[in-house]
Amino acid sequence: MVRIKTVLNFLAYGIALLGFVPLFPYLETVPRMIFPAAFVSGIMADRKIFPIPAWISTVISILFFVFYAAQFTKDNVVGPAVNLLVILLSVRLFSDKTDRNYLQIFALSLFSFTSSSLFSLSPVFLIYLSLILVLIAVSLVMLTFYSTSSEPLVSPRGLTRIMSVALLMPVAALPLMLLLFIILPRTQVPLWNFLNIGGVKVTGLTEKVEPGSASAVSEVKNIALRADCEKLPKDRLYWRGIVLNTFEGNAWVRKKTPPGEEGAMLKGKTVRQTIYPEPGRAVYLVALNVPRGISGTRFTAEHDYTYTARGGGIGRIKYDVESVLSDTIETRKAIDRNFYLHVPERLSRRMVDLGKSIAGKGKDDEEKISLLESEFMARNLTYATANLPVGEFPLDEFLFEKRRGHCEFFASSFALLLRLAGVPARLVGGFLGGEYNDLGGYYVVTDDMAHVWVEAYIQGKGWLMIDPSKWAVNFPGAVESGQRSFAQSLRMTIDAFSYYWNVAVIDYDLERQLRFINSANIGLRGLSLRAILKLAVYLAIFPCLAVIAIAMMKRREKSSREERILARFLRKVAKEYRIWISPETGLHELSATLNNPVATRFVAIYGRAVYHDRRLAPEEIRELTILISKMIGTKSRGHSGMDSGPGNMVRIQGNGIDKP
């Protein structure tokens, strides 16, 4: 026999662990230490080794509550709350376990686990979620037995039965859970945004391009964003983020754009994308150059196609973009030339001279640009990320001494020389390239793809996109990647899962999706909703069918042909005569009670084989099947054995005048 309490303890510790582990990286040291200690102490207390008196646990709870309550501020809610949660959970683990305390352990663990989702949105969540739900389901059933059963012990067989029915619950709940997840209403704007932490604010895009500030740059392959769109030629993968329009000291920065600048029609191929930036990276909304319009999130747009997210871009967002693959941005009105020609006073002599010579040679803006291009080409510049030019005039050193540098050197010096030559110019920061995930149909853009290029203004034409890095003798962006290695494919597959997790779960919003479909005017208004509901129903039905199929297969495996046909016969009899047949009822006894020739014939054939240890022959099975079908309608023939007999639901009892 098994003690129900022992089983319950095991489950409770498992649930507590599942509540604690996902939260562990985000906890302070004290709760991190207290939980394992409480875990061990709890197990010991269950075995009556060093049980801790109840007053100690109360005192600990109150002390920590006061301690963490003091730390609560408007901006710091989640931190103290999760630490307190884990402390309270720990206290419950080592204190005496009553029915209520078990429930508290389950609830506190669930809350701890839930709060972990405020820190991390990783797909591992799903594994923890399924484990904790299964354990809680089984535990709640065991707890019901523990608190209501007359026996503190249960037989191993009984335990198996309880466990299997308890396990059935989460399995059966799965389709419903998916359906509920889809239809649960959501608010458009989170009301408690302060609870959403979403990690540290990271700007994938630099807001200040300052070549020469470091002698080397490290390349980190962190994911910056994922963009769901069609596959495009590699040289079109310029992801526009921020326009840096002012050169100050040695750095390009962004200042407020001068008024009056207005974009005109963009001409070129239109590409729709849905962008999923990594959390905390959505300060500037990045999209394929040139993004005509963005929807799906709140932002501020400026005339130079720089989109700044409102609300700081913290947390996980997604947005839809319509971009035009165009090299020129036409302007409706003339731009403020002085603003885009401004250069700092302190510049190297050589740079100023070069600028002036170009200005002198070139008749118009276009010619000046091509002269400068030839100048760059002639210098045989090398693309490099180490041993970079530094010092007072790093751009000067880049062009005339070291002749090596990364995109920031190329773009900064080119734009500066354009301004010196009298051509309005600005820098555009973003990304170049992207790894296409064929499985998910999206681009992965990583931090090491960060890129800067130049836009030069040509009177009458508009802003012309120029990437001076292309003129490097070893430009990396020009190299097309070849066959993918197995490791790469594997990475892509894993990334696709992560992507789908974000799309299907993290960013799911039925209303928003419907609104998008409607606003996109796809013309499937009624159908789209129906299609989504249909999908939900399929999602719900499929696991149910699977369970039924498995159950049927199991049944077929378990029972022989003879058992099955007998079961069918008994079911038919039970239905036709509205009686309950107890398992102990003998077959001949039953047929005698029924007084039905069809049943008698069935029993005779069946008994002839089975009671003589012989399997039923195929023709016998055929006959039995026919007999079973003939049982229909015998009810109406009237029959006398109704009021008595074994297992009849209609019974005569000793007391004489009773009916059930």
Place this chain on the structure above:
Amino acid sequence: MLGFAAVNTGNNLIFLIVAALLAFMSVSGILGWLNIKGANVFIDLPDEIYSGMETLVTVRLVNRRRYLPSFLLKVNVLEGTADFDLVECGEERKKSFTGRFRERGEHLVTGVELSSPFPINFFVRSRRLPTDRRFVVFPSPLPSPLPGGHDKPGMNSALTVAVKGYEGDLAKINDYSGADPLRLIHWRLSAKHGELKVKELTASAQIPVILDIDALPGSTLEENLSRAVYLVNRLMRSNRAVGLQLRERKIAPAVSRSHKLRLLSELALYGKN
């Protein structure tokens, strides 16, 4: 609370947990409903139930379902409860408790209440199973003087016959004949006398007795009915044929068990209809 957090943070993972909990609650509700649904309850009572006396009520529970066992069922009937922790599919389980009925007459159980906290003890689900179970509670027996002869009050007729019997009163002690049953041997006297002595009992069954309830010494009808019940039992035990003289009806004396039950039922229902 989690739902509140989900709505307010817009965090889909919390929505996922909320969805899971809601789904889980619904499934547990369905499971709880299934748990009490496929069960049949039968009540077994002894043939003789006397008012005010403890009697054993047996509850039989049959799980008619094919796949799901029944868990933690509680049957409330006749002011008692029977708990069934686990009843396998197609299985029948019995549980008994002692009950007491205050009033004589015909009792009708119109329903039993089946309840269970399974699968999770947040709600107790219950169902009333309608039944039409009738049984008769006899008046509680009240000791009354044993009928001795015609002259005794309450006796309409009584004959004393000196025929050997096995169940009557001790008439005399005799020598062992070789044919007497062993239980009649008077061991103490046999030891004293050095030879086997047997108890000779009167075979009072042969003497028909007709009890007139109005002639019994009780002061109220209820008391007389109780006395009559006592006497019917007492006389039947001693194998005497007993009949009843009710005010408007007479029941001829007989000795069978079914006759006894008939007499007791008559007494139980007397004046009730």
